[in-house]
Amino acid sequence: MTTKPFAALVDWGTSNLRLWLTDSQGGVLAERQSAEGMGNLDRSAYPAILEGHLSALGAESDLPAVIAGMAGARTGWREAPYVETPAPLIGLFQHAVIPDGVTRPVYILPGVCQRENGRYDVMRGEETQLAGALEQGLDNALFCLPGTHSKWAMVEDGHIRRFSTVMTGELFHLISRQSILRLSVPEDADAEADPDIFNAAVDAALAPNFALTSTLFSIRAESLLSQGTKINAAARLSGLLIGAEIAAIQSDLRRYGKAYLIGTGKLTRLYARAIARAGGEAVMLDGGLLVRRGLLASAFSLFDHEFKE
Structure with missing residues (x-):
């Protein structure tokens, strides 16, 4: 690896884990994927799994990691409380949490919730893909994320105004x-x-x-x-x-x-x-590209915020 990694970007879902080492431009230097999703893990297992994948890629011990998805759920590694709609996509990093049991800088990004009466809803992971779409200039758009539980999200002025989950x-x-x-x-x-x-x-x-x-x-x-x-x-x-x-x-x-x-x-x-x-x-x-862009944008904001403090 000739280019020094800027960060480890991690999409940690219910069923799978995807991890990328990227440079400061978002270029992928190395990547790993496994079936070690939140649904298969005890809380105590997260630190060793993350370190195992980073070690396999030769990541230095002080390389920071930014994580999106179900690792931040209540039953995940550490709960990252939901940000309520209208949720600013560019400011998600401000609500990141630091989990226990780590020696390197690790940040878990929050999900987004909606508390409208009769339209209560939650998402974890999709908001980071939407943040990646914002990086592409899509600050006013209708998004659909097909899946077992599809998501529809209305983004206006860079905010998730409302969304719905369809089963x-x-x-x-x-x-x-x-x-x-x-x-x-x-x-x-x-x-x-x-x-x-x-x-x-x-x-x-x-x-x-x-x-x-x-x-x-x-x-x-x-x-x-x-x-x-x-x-x-x-x-x-x-x-x-x-x-x-x-x-x-x-x-x-x-x-x-x-x-x-x-x-x-x-x-x-x-x-x-x-x-x-x-x-x-x-x-x-491309959902994989978007989640990396969203994670990278949060990484830049987190590290800049950290250095300023």
């Missing part, structure tokens, strides 16, 4: 594996394989007076009445669920005109297609 991915799993629709949706089904079926289901969900709960059983009925005709129940179920999610956000989509999708893979492509069906433009962003 579409989890609902798909529960319905396709534990409801009567399990008899119609094969476990290895590919919702992306039949775009026409998916598109028609999205269009149905976007139509006026659509009711999801009274439409779902039609998937089972169609498989019973198809008389040997091959149908893709996974594509229809996915289209109905994602379409219903997009329908709920349609007024914001019309206002912004486009949605920035943070993610990769089949699920993100399905969201992009559904957004287009709703008349919006989907712009893909």
Whole structure:
């Protein structure tokens, strides 16, 4: 390694850990990834795991680390209390906490919460990706982060004004594996394989007076009445669920005109297609790049703040 690392940037989620050594320009010098996510760890295990990965990369003992994600949850390494909306993305570093059991400088960034009556919500990790998008100049935009629990966030003037978590991915799993629709949706089904079926289901969900709960059983009925005709129940179920999610956000989509999708893979492509069906433009962003940019921006602010003090 010819360039001296500036910091270790860590995205510590529920299932996985990703760590990068970067220079002061954000260039990746080395990286590690493992399945040592928060969901698999006792609190006492965090220091040794972090040091093990840094040692494997040859990081010096005084190299600082900045961490985003579930390491800052209540059941993580050390709780980093939520910042309430409207949350300034550029100021997240001010609420970072220092965990116990470390010999190097380590900072854990906070999550963001929303306390609106009836719209309580929380996020951890996604706010750092949004901070990375802010570094790209996206200070007024609508963002979607597809996943098991998708996030929609409205950023205005560099602040997360409001956001919502949608359990579409989890609902798909529960319905396709534990409801009567399990008899119609094969476990290895590919919702992306039949775009026409998916598109028609999205269009149905976007139509006026659509009711999801009274439409779902039609998937089972169609498989019973198809008389040997091959149908893709996974594509229809996915289209109905994602379409219903997009329908709920349609007024914001019309206002912004486009949605920035943070993610990769089949699920993100399905969201992009559904957004287009709703008349919006989907712009893909690299989530890994954004989280590094957000972490790096916090690192610069933290170290500058530290040196001034």
